[in-house]
Amino acid sequence: MAAPCAEMEPAAPPASAPAAPAAAPGSAGLVCAQGRNLRAVLCQRCGSRVLLPGAATFARRELLLPAMRKKAAAAAAGGGGDVLREHWLVRDMFSFENVGFTRDVGNVKFLVCADCEAGPIGWHCLDDKDSFYVALERVAHE
Amino acid sequence: MEPGSGLPQRRAGGGGLDLGAGSAAGSPALSGGQSRRRKQPPRPADFKLQVIIIGSRGVGKTSLMERFTDDTFCEACKSTVGVDFKIKTVELRGKKIRLQIWDTAGQERFNSITSAYYRSAKGIILVYDITKKETFDDLPKWMKMIDKYASEDAELLLVGNKLDCEVDREISRQQGEKFAQQITGMRFCEASAKDNFNVDEIFLKLVDDILKKMPLDVIRNELSNSILSLQPEPEIPPELPPPRPHVRCC
Numbered sequence: 001m002a003a004p005c006a007e008m009e010p011a012a013p014p015a016s017a018p019a020a021p022a023a024a025p026g027s028a029g030l031v032c033a034q035g036r037n038l039r040a041v042l043c044q045r046c047g048s049r050v051l052l053p054g055a056a057t058f059a060r061r062e063l064l065l066p067a068m069r070k071k072a073a074a075a076a077a078g079g080g081g082d083v084l085r086e087h088w089l090v091r092d093m094f095s096f097e098n099v100g101f102t103r104d105v106g107n108v109k110f111l112v113c114a115d116c117e118a119g120p121i122g123w124h125c126l127d128d129k130d131s132f133y134v135a136l137e138r139v140a141h142e
Numbered sequence: 143m144e145p146g147s148g149l150p151q152r153r154a155g156g157g158g159l160d161l162g163a164g165s166a167a168g169s170p171a172l173s174g175g176q177s178r179r180r181k182q183p184p185r186p187a188d189f190k191l192q193v194i195i196i197g198s199r200g201v202g203k204t205s206l207m208e209r210f211t212d213d214t215f216c217e218a219c220k221s222t223v224g225v226d227f228k229i230k231t232v233e234l235r236g237k238k239i240r241l242q243i244w245d246t247a248g249q250e251r252f253n254s255i256t257s258a259y260y261r262s263a264k265g266i267i268l269v270y271d272i273t274k275k276e277t278f279d280d281l282p283k284w285m286k287m288i289d290k291y292a293s294e295d296a297e298l299l300l301v302g303n304k305l306d307c308e309v310d311r312e313i314s315r316q317q318g319e320k321f322a323q324q325i326t327g328m329r330f331c332e333a334s335a336k337d338n339f340n341v342d343e344i345f346l347k348l349v350d351d352i353l354k355k356m357p358l359d360v361i362r363n364e365l366s367n368s369i370l371s372l373q374p375e376p377e378i379p380p381e382l383p384p385p386r387p388h389v390r391c392c
Contacts, residue, residue, distance in 0.1 A: 049231075052184040053184065054184050055184050093229060093242075094186070094187055094190050094229065094240050094242075095184075095186075096229045096231075096240075097229075097231045098228070098229060098230050098231055099228065099229050100225045100226075100227070100228040100229075101225065101226050101227050101228070101229075102224065102225055102226060103224050103225070103226045104226075109226065112225060114228045114229065114230055117225060
């Protein structure tokens with residue numbers, strides 16, 4: 001349960017590289033024919049269950065999420081964030097099994113693990129109260 | 143948990159196999175371990191409840207909300223932004239319950255926690271620190287806020303936190319019990335968020351009390367994506383006329 005997916009640990013290609021449109025490596029094998037998540041979405045770190053299978057739909061959108069690890073190197077590089085393109089889109093906040101919401105950053109709330117607060121794993125804009133994004137790259141899949 | 147109150151196998155939604163989960167809608171159920179895979183949208187929660195955690199500064203409210211911490215992760219997120227609320231799922235008496243848990247840390251001045259938090263809360267966890275008498279002495283003030291703003295049927299749970307600091311204890315267990323006894327329906331327990339002692343139990347106990355009171359079906363779908371409506375209102379001083387009589391407080 002707590003087993004993280006080693007392969008999910010991104011070898012972080014620089015965010016500047018545009019995602020290949022068709023051959024999306026991140027989502028391969030994770031999306032069902034209806035566009036929903038085939039597998040449960042878990043926290044990479046503690047295995048906390050974020051979404052059950054089928055609770056979200058696959059969506060592409062460029063979103064900037066602050067880096068998960070506060071690496072000195074990353075900070076020095078001045079970035080501190082990644083542009084992520086592949087997400088699980090959730091329409092109802094109560095579709096989440098477990099998730100945390102940060103306080104507002106501008107008109108955005110970031111999503112974090114409800115148990116260990118690893119994150120940000122996702123993004124929510126207060127202007128669109130029916131959209132909650134969870135970045136594929138920031139979570140594990142069961 | 144409660145005598146005769148329904149083991150998980152009871153047909154909550156259609157003959158579950160594993161812990162209270164199986165419903166006709168076909169949910170893989172349960173946050174625990176299972177690995178069935180379905181393509182249909184999972185079974186929606188049976189109940190959605192809002193719980194708030196209040197108490198004076200430093201009593202450990204936030205710690206009650208998190209299980210453990212690790213400072214290598216998202217320090218920025220933690221200390222500067224902070225978690226506003228959490229959605230957590232528990233299964234109890236064959237029901238799947240989603241809790242929306244609000245931590246009011248950082249707004250401890252009594253007046254700055256706005257009525258919006260209280261109003262929609264079905265459960266209120268009032269925390270003090272067993273090693274700090276002043277946090278216990280503050281309890282009547284918190285009760286005034288509860289009396290003023292909270293729904294009359296909100297379940298109340300008093301928690302004496304920091305049980306791991308027994309040597310520094312200033313408030314005896316009996317004192318806590320006695321305080322809770324004076325208030326109709328208030329439960330009491332001691333806990334240690336640091337050791338995670340009694341923490342999960344706190345939430346389960348509270349949820350159980352709420353469910354026992356609820357006529358089933360009432361609260362389903364009561365809450366929507368209600369972040370906005372639950373945002374702290376801009377500093378409204380709590381001078382609204384009390385919406386309810388003082389039934390609880392001493």
